[in-house]
Amino acid sequence: MTAAPPASQRGEDWEAHLLERYPAPTATPPQKEKEKSSFRDYSNAEPGVVAFYKTNHELQTLALVLAKKEQYGKLALGEWTVWEGLERLNALVDESDPDTSLSQIQHAFQSAEAARRDNKPRWFQLVALIHDLGKLLFFEGEPQHLVVGDTFPVGCRYSDRVIFSEFFVANPDFHDPALQTVNGIYEPGCGLDRVHLSWGHDEYLYQVMKDYLPVEALYTIRYHSFYAAHREYAYQHLFNETDHQMMQYVREFNPYDLYSKGDPPAEDDPALVAYYKALIDEFVPGKIKW
Ligand SMILES: O[C@H]1[C@H](O)[C@@H](O)[C@H](O)[C@@H](O)[C@H]1O
Numbered sequence: 001m002t003a004a005p006p007a008s009q010r011g012e013d014w015e016a017h018l019l020e021r022y023p024a025p026t027a028t029p030p031q032k033e034k035e036k037s038s039f040r041d042y043s044n045a046e047p048g049v050v051a052f053y054k055t056n057h058e059l060q061t062l063a064l065v066l067a068k069k070e071q072y073g074k075l076a077l078g079e080w081t082v083w084e085g086l087e088r089l090n091a092l093v094d095e096s097d098p099d100t101s102l103s104q105i106q107h108a109f110q111s112a113e114a115a116r117r118d119n120k121p122r123w124f125q126l127v128a129l130i131h132d133l134g135k136l137l138f139f140e141g142e143p144q145h146l147v148v149g150d151t152f153p154v155g156c157r158y159s160d161r162v163i164f165s166e167f168f169v170a171n172p173d174f175h176d177p178a179l180q181t182v183n184g185i186y187e188p189g190c191g192l193d194r195v196h197l198s199w200g201h202d203e204y205l206y207q208v209m210k211d212y213l214p215v216e217a218l219y220t221i222r223y224h225s226f227y228a229a230h231r232e233y234a235y236q237h238l239f240n241e242t243d244h245q246m247m248q249y250v251r252e253f254n255p256y257d258l259y260s261k262g263d264p265p266a267e268d269d270p271a272l273v274a275y276y277k278a279l280i281d282e283f284v285p286g287k288i289k290w
Pocket residue numbers: 094096097098132148149150151224225226227
């Protein structure tokens with residue numbers, strides 16, 4: 001492997017060298033198709049996954065979500081590059097996820113490589129790489145139930161299409177009639193932008209990336225964990241026209257997030273790293289506020 005030239009001298013030659021040294025993977029591993037139904041099988045989930053959702057559903061109240069939005073919306077944690085963020089994630093294993101016990105940086109590469117293999121646009125590949133980066137809130141001291149897992153609206157009736165919805169009975173909001181009508185504190189058709197989802201890595205990373213990425217990318221990041229909506233078609237009464245259109249991007253992205261968890265982990269290859277560092281620099285160069 002040739003050592004990377006300094007950033008200022010990396011032109012087309014360097015890119016060409018990378019592509020030659022590290023061509024985009026071509027064939028999708030054939031065994032993946034038949035395994036699709038075995039992902040997100042919560043009925044056979046480990047006790048840790050069930051315990052995670054019990055805590056998550058009990059503690060994520062409207063009041064807590066508003067407080068976390070206020071706290072982290074200031075982006076006052078520090079300044080670092082996206083790559084540094086990815087490196088921070090390396091030590092995290094997601095307790096809510098029945099499908100992977102790899103580190104999050106491996107998941108980031110698997111997802112991004114799957115997108116690259118299918119020749120998805122550059123912004124889509126970047127989303128695949130960084131979509132879970134908000135999980136670094138865990139390293140700022142947040143417990144996993146405020147960082148990972150599926151998201152759901154707070155401030156209105158819980159849908160039974162949210163996984164483990166039986167656990168909502170222990171949430172204080174469940175016993176507040178004003179928060180348990182179909183629309184709750186929202187106007188029908190108000191649009192998801194006005195709806196507060198349970199706090200976690202999606203909303204946080206959306207806030208961090210707001211000024212850097214195209215709207216399709218931001219929307220995908222913000223709602224990728226909202227399975228009740230993008231997979232189960234719940235909460236449509238809160239959607240506006242934009243949501244109906246934009247949710248297609250989330251649905252298009254989902255297989256690259258979910259099914260890539262069955263792919264072999266990426267090799268430790270400097271050219272792979274260089275490819276993704278260049279991709280990051282294209283959209284989010286240098287240090288940004290977190
Ligand atoms: O367990 C997973 C994991 O935490 C993902 O990052 C999140 O996006 C999914 O919605 C969740 O089910």
